[in-house]
Amino acid sequence: MPKRSSKQVRQPDANKLAFSIVQTATGGSSLPETVAIVSGKNPAAVTLGRLGGLKGGLARAKKLSKKARTQIARKAALARWGNKHGKKEGSQRPKAKTTA
Numbered sequence: 001m002p003k004r005s006s007k008q009v010r011q012p013d014a015n016k017l018a019f020s021i022v023q024t025a026t027g028g029s030s031l032p033e034t035v036a037i038v039s040g041k042n043p044a045a046v047t048l049g050r051l052g053g054l055k056g057g058l059a060r061a062k063k064l065s066k067k068a069r070t071q072i073a074r075k076a077a078l079a080r081w082g083n084k085h086g087k088k089e090g091s092q093r094p095k096a097k098t099t100a
Contacts, residue, residue, distance in 0.1 A: 022028070064072070 061069070
């Protein structure tokens with residue numbers, strides 16, 4: 001049996017499509033602006049939130065040491081793949097033996 005995609009492609013509503021074509025042809029307001037107002041979100045707040053999110057990841061990456069980044073990545077990998085590959089949570093890779 002073939003897999004079905006979880007996302008169904010939605011065809012645009014004929015009335016909305018006709019409205020947007022008429023608005024574009026006559027130079028009126030476009031449909032996406034109307035949708036932004038209807039969504040109930042303040043466009044200025046959405047823009048500011050996005051800007052903060054874009055800056056935050058880079059600032060955090062600069063602040064963290066290599067060791068801290070490695071620990072975070074290891075914890076994330078164990079959370080994703082720990083049980084699937086036979087590893088227990090919290091297990092670490094064995095350290096290489098050094099001869100001195």
